[in-house]
Amino acid sequence: MLPIESNGYSVFFDNSLAELATFLRESSYSKVFFLTDLNTSEHCMPLIGKYLPELDNYDIIEVDPGEENKNIDYCIGVWQMLLDFGADRNSLLINLGGGVITDMGGFAASTFKRGIDFVQVPTTLLSQVDASVGGKTGIDLGSIKNIIGTFTQPKAVFISTEFLKSLSARQLVSGFGEIVKHGLIADRDYYYQVQKISPEEIPSEIIYRSVEIKNKVVTIDPFEKGLRKTLNFGHTIGHAVETFSLKNDSDPLLHGEAIALGMICEAYLSVKHNTLTENELNEIVQYIRKVFPDYPLHTSSFPAIMEFMKNDKKNSNGQIGFALLNAIGDCGYNQFIEEEHILQSLEYYQLVAGK
Ligand SMILES: NC(=O)c1ccc[n+]([C@@H]2O[C@H](COP(=O)([O-])OP(=O)(O)OC[C@H]3O[C@@H](n4cnc5c(N)ncnc54)[C@H](O)[C@@H]3O)[C@@H](O)[C@H]2O)c1
Known part of the structure; x- marks a missing residue:
């Protein structure tokens, strides 16, 4: 290579x-x-x-x-x-x-x-x-x-x-979260190719393709003025839940596990605010739940999670910024979503994956 x-x-x-x-x-x-x-x-x-x-x-x-x-x-x-x-x-x-x-x-x-x-x-x-x-x-x-x-x-x-x-199996699955994200934001064919492999046996071609996808984006936009923000898909909510988990759980979520949760919530927001279809949402949720562990997201944690989200670097003028999918393999950015809808996305996660 x-x-x-x-x-x-x-x-x-x-x-x-x-x-x-x-x-x-x-x-x-x-x-x-x-x-x-x-x-x-x-x-x-x-x-x-x-x-x-x-x-x-x-x-x-x-x-x-x-x-x-x-x-x-x-x-x-x-x-x-x-x-x-x-x-x-x-x-x-x-x-x-x-x-x-x-x-x-x-x-x-x-x-x-x-x-x-x-x-x-x-x-x-x-x-x-x-x-x-x-x-x-x-x-x-x-x-x-x-x-x-x-x-x-x-x-x-x-x-x-x-x-x-x-590396442990859990760490491999965590890393796999970013691979799935690369497919979802930039390359529909790659997303389906990734589904055929197991996180525990990643061919080097997959790592190569993921680096290619990320590299293309960061070369065009090194300082995250625009396109690079698409790499944040799943991260606005994912980071906040990861921070919450690090502070509160005895066995906290790993980064990629939190991003998997964030991708479910933000795919839901993508249906509400972008052109992602319900069918694609269901497909994404089904696949992510097959690979990544569910997280018991309690309603009592929502205020703290929202607070973490408000400190996110992606925010502007006090609004919480998202990168949302237009379709599988195509992502937008600079979408500012109201708190009420963010809370709905957390409730959606509880409904489909929470215990
Ligand atoms: N700079 C960026 O663009 C960027 C992008 C994504 C994530 N990050 C950051 O990366 C961090 C998460 O990275 P991570 O998941 O690699 O976490 P990590 O560095 O904590 O590694 C995970 C665990 O694996 C162990 N480990 C590392 N290599 C090993 C190996 N070969 N064999 C056995 N054990 C090994 C580590 O000691 C650690 O316990 C977060 O802080 C996140 O913010 C940065």
């Missing part, structure tokens, strides 16, 4: 760890750092050792895993370690991990000494098909997700399906 060209960098597939070795050989960084979490240190660093045996001069900065650690305190820890290990402006940070590591590492690198180079080596399905491309870096502030961050492009992205072998 040919590399995909993005905004000034390449996304490598297949033999991508060999490509990483070449990248490092051909560059002249003063120091190389890996940012990992406990899980990627255990499961992914050994693959780096296997494919890059000649690489011996590097330091590892390891953080605790999980969204709850994607915050300024951990970021300070990363900056401090970079300082302690003598990082200068000609250093490279290699972010080896899921979306938490690629987002936080990208942010730490883009701000350290006014910006050092970084590359992304995404190790979850979600980060491979979504977080790795597009140049969004960031951290959460309190319970508000990704509210602090920069648009900074990595020097390169290296995607290897080898990393996915140690």
Whole structure:
């Protein structure tokens, strides 16, 4: 598979760890750092050792895993370690991990000494098909997700399906949520092709196509002025429910699980406000419910969920912004929906999927 060209960098597939070795050989960084979490240190660093045996001069900065650690305190820890290990402006940070590591590492690198180079080596399905491309870096502030961050492009992205072998089935299904979204917003044929595969056995062609879809959108609109907003389908409600779940549930929803819920609600809104048909809605709901777990959405949680939605970055002039489907494979954006209708969409979810 040919590399995909993005905004000034390449996304490598297949033999991508060999490509990483070449990248490092051909560059002249003063120091190389890996940012990992406990899980990627255990499961992914050994693959780096296997494919890059000649690489011996590097330091590892390891953080605790999980969204709850994607915050300024951990970021300070990363900056401090970079300082302690003598990082200068000609250093490279290699972010080896899921979306938490690629987002936080990208942010730490883009701000350290006014910006050092970084590359992304995404190790979850979600980060491979979504977080790795597009140049969004960031951290959460309190319970508000990704509210602090920069648009900074990595020097390169290296995607290897080898990393996915140690991922749990639940994490694979979560990543699959973004793949389904790519079909729904941009490519009807792909949406039906995706239905034929299982989240636990994703062919690399599927990952490639998802990255192609996302890359096309972010290359046309890198700063989310227009078309890029279509990638937010399912995310306005999904993010709010994810935040609620992170704060309240002992076993919180994963990102892709929350987006699956959000896609059901926002497909409902697409029937009310766009040209999506009831038939297409029913089809989408049936498929999403087949793949993703239902979430017990209680009416008592609606006020908190609405409050989170009001803090969403996609809002404008106090109105809550949505990307809604015109049809399967075609998405609009900049649709501002009244609170009453949003609440109806949550009730619709309760009706079709809630317990
Ligand atoms: N920048 C973007 O455009 C963008 C897009 C989508 C999502 N995101 C962000 O991505 C984050 C979610 O990403 P995620 O789902 O990858 O979460 P994550 O980084 O928390 O990874 C999920 C879990 O899998 C573990 N893990 C990672 N790779 C592994 C491997 N190969 N084997 C075994 N375990 C492994 C991690 O340690 C973690 O426990 C969110 O913070 C979200 O905001 C960013």
